[in-house]
Structure formats: structure tokens, C-alpha cells
Amino acid sequence: MALKFIDAEKHINDTIIFPSFSLDVLPNEVAAICTSVNVREQLIDILLGTKLLSNGNIQNLSEKRLAFFFLNDGLYERLSVNELLKFYQQLYQSDESTENIIRIVQLDLKKNKKIKDLTYSEKKRAQLACILLQNSEVYIMEEPDQNLDVESKRIFISVLNQLRLTKKTVLILTSHLESAVTVADKTYRLDEKGLHIVQTEEVQQNVSDVEIEKEDKGIQPIRFEKIPTKVNEKIVLFNPPEIDFIESTDGQSFIHIKGENFPCSFTLNELEERLLPFGFFRCHRSYIVNLQKVREVITWTRNSFSLVLEDEKTSVPLSKTKMADLKGILGLK
Template identity: 45%
Template sequence: MAKLSSSEKKRVHYARLLFQNPALIVLEEPDQNVDNVTKHVFQKLVGMLADSGKALLILTGNMETALSVTDRIYRLDDKGLKAFDVAKPEASEASEAPEVPEVPEVPKLPKAPETKEAQEAPIGHAELEPSDDYDGEERDNEEGGEREQIVQFVRFEKIPTRMNDKIILFNPPEIDYIESGEGQSYLYVNGESFPASFKINELEDRLRSYGFFRCHRSYIVNLQKVREVVTFTRNSYSLVLDDVRKSSVPLSKTKMAELKEMMGIK
């Protein structure tokens, strides 16, 4: 054991769990400071234990670790225990589409001989009066169209972020601020950053009605989280947030004037 690396020792620890065979397993930071091989072994171990009916409780401060082994994630902070809304991306429709069985060709029946009356009848156009069933179908189509229009106005409030092969959905009030750099936007929630699926301009449009403010070309802030406006120089400002890290985000001069107008400050 003394000659083993820290990652190899961790794998031995995993093996001991299999021999002990407990009904409940509690692990704290199980893949911290280990190599990728050990992380892969840990993920397979969790899957094996879960399939065998074991109960596992994993305590970690690393969101990536949590997402790599489960979809049931809870965050414990000063506001209590809260479940994360995690969803796996849907598979493509083509891969999920069921195979359509081939329909056998129906043999053609011999054509019945035409009667003398049918041969002598003139060819023309018949005008059909709309029946009651037709009117009902038309009304159903109109009502269906109205229902379709109503569905189109349903608003999806949550903001999706992607980590590994999973999607995490955040309610707008959970977000402290948004930062953009090198074409990628990041949502900051309780001191952690999550890569967003939208560009910063799209996020600005989506979150404006929830009290978010574009304080800088690279930042959007949740005004409900702002605790203090700091003036460094005549043209340099900053917003201090009431989050776990007391984060500070820049406020441009032009946006300062806009913010004052919003708050009714002269």
C-alpha cells in the first residue's frame, strides 16, 4: 500500500466497499485529487451499486462530480436544502423513431364492366352541399388553430445551462449575475459558474422582465441581489452583490446614468 499512488489507494478503498457490502454507503469527496482512470472506475462503481439496490449518499462540493453519477442533486446552503432541476438532453428523433413495417401491396381487382347508362352519362362537375359533419370538422379546425396559438404564447421561465452530458435548469431569481467572455456566457449561482446555452444578448432579452440589468457590455446583473453601488473614480463604478462571495461586477458610466434613472435617483 505504501508504494501506491493516491489514485491507486482510492481504488483500493472502492474495492473494500464491494467486500463490505453495506446497505447504505456514504462517500465524501470520493474522486477528489485522483486521475481520470480512477474517476471512471468510481462512476462504474456507483452504477453497479445502484443497480444492485444499494443506497448511496455522495457529499461533494464539485458539481461536475455530482452530475457524472446521478440526476438527483441537492444543494445545501444557508437557505436550506434545495433540489437541482437536472435533465438529460433528448436523443435525436431519428434514433428514437420506431421502424415502420412494410405494407404489403394490395392486388388490384378486375374492373367491373360499365353499364349502358353509365357509358351514356355526360361527364361534368357535381356541386356538393356542405353537410353538418363538414361544418363540425371546420369548427374543430378553427378551435384547434386557436388552441395552437394559445400554446405558442406559453413562456418557458427557466434558463438552461449545460455541464457534461446533462442540462441544469435555473429559475431567474436563483441567478446572481452573468458574465460573457470569448463568445461564451456563464451564469453565476451561489458562487459557482455554469456555461449558458445562450449568448449574452439573448439572455438580456429573456431576463429583462425579471429585474436583470445589462450593467456592462460583458455583464448582466440581478438587481435584486445588488447591495451596494461603489464609485472608484469619476467614471469608474462597481456593483457589490449580496451573494456568498460578495461578488463585484463592473458598471459602465453610461449604464450608471441609466440605472439612476431606473431607481429615480438624480
């Protein structure tokens, strides 16, 4: 069963929570919407039916075949893992085998252990087991891999693969883009400008393979404006205006966007050259900033300066030698 958003929009009084968007999440597909905490919570309430859209609708929502994996979902901590799953099996009148579900989330050795004695990651795996027992057609997951240990993340991704194979529909709601592109088939951003897809592609070849292929086919270099970053085995492409600033640490460049950072294979010098036409400025030997995102220039001492960005929380160092250059760009004397 597909989950279909049609011109979905939410506003409270004169405040737009999210603008109108349409989206089809298909069976055997894992889609992720990366958005703010406020928007995420509103979407969950709407999917639960406790709040209504201002405009538009969500098809198949009335079927009540949704299973929810919440970020904060209290389990019955006095029960053992096995007792908890038996309870949920009866609650949902499930034909699923609890032994099989326990094996899938790899809690075999902990099945007689009380929930309160499990680690955080093990509790999340028990929570995952509970929603698998429901055998629903659509799964809504809120920050499902947040703060999980490495083993639990691996198990979570394995479960997502099984849900794909059984033609389930999965929608992940998160504020972490890195998490979204790691686990989802399609990743979207939902912000004040609406819903737009985050372009990703699987890494199939290494750089040398690509260069050889170019030589064989005689491909001519073209101007490419997007900046590639790598997240696990995916390449994520960002438009320059999305970038807040770039930092170089121990020879590695990191692209910073809305509080998250992504590694980039280009050096700071290469990025400076590529981004100069888009209004970026080398404000420090280790930093490049998007001047369109700068709100204030703060002078701490005669030799110490900072650039404060639009969120008024993030600041980037400005070196003394670059202060004169910045004044020239701004038309100040």
C-alpha cells in the first residue's frame, strides 16, 4: 500500500508550518523526509490523526494500517523481551512468530532479560521488534537510528532491507540528513520553500576508473556547479547556495549545512576557486564562508574578528589579513 501526500499543507494562524507538497511513498521503498523538529512532530500528529492538515490530504491514512516507531516510546520495563513481544502479539492479534522476530533484531541472548536492564540500543531493537509484530503495510519511523551503536544500526538497516523485500512502505522522518541519505532510497528536504529531493547516487566506481572511462570515451570536461560530498557509499550533491561555510581540519574539508557537516574530497583551495562566483569568501586559512549567510561582523579585539551567520548561533573566524579584503567586497573604507 502506497502512502500518498496530495498538496499537503499545514499552518497555524498566520504561521506556515510547512508549505504545500505532494509525495508518493511506494511499496518496497524507503523514503526519508529531512526537516525541523517542529515540522516532524506536526507530520507525526497528522499521520496519527490527532491533528488535521490545513489543506490537501493523505491517501490511505484512513486505512489505519500504519505502524509507528517513535523517538521516545516507553516500553513496559518490568517485562522481559519475550514477555513484551508476547503482549504485543496478543494486542495486535499477530500471526508473526515472536521467536523469529527476536532473531531478526538479534536479541536471542537477551530475550529473558527485563527491558529496564537493556542498553539504550537494545531497547530500540526491542521497540523495533514490537512494530515488526504488527506486520503493517506502512511504517512511519521517527529518528530510528539516532544514538544507536554500530551493531544496532547494522541490524536496523537489515530490517529495512527485509521490509523492502516484503513490499512494505517505509517513511522516515528525521532532522539528520546524513542519517536519511544513508538508509533511504529517496531523501527529501522539507522546509519553508517546500519539498525537494536531495540528489544522491550510489558510488559504483573509484576515481581512477572514472578517469580511464573518460579517456576511452573521449568525454570532454564540463562545468559542474554542485559540490559533491560522500556519506557512506553514497555521493550527495549540494547546490552552493545551500552551504553555510566550509572548514578544513587536518587536511580534510567539511561542508557545513544547517548544523550538519559532510566530508568533501576537494581541498580548500579547490573549493575556493569553484565557489568564488557564488559569493563565497576565504575568511581564514581554514575557512570559506558563504557571504549570503553572514548576518554580523564582530570585532572582539584589534586582531580578532568573527562572522556570525543567519542562525545567530554559528560563528566563523575572520583573520585580520582578510578583514581589509572583506571591507573592500562590502564597499566599506
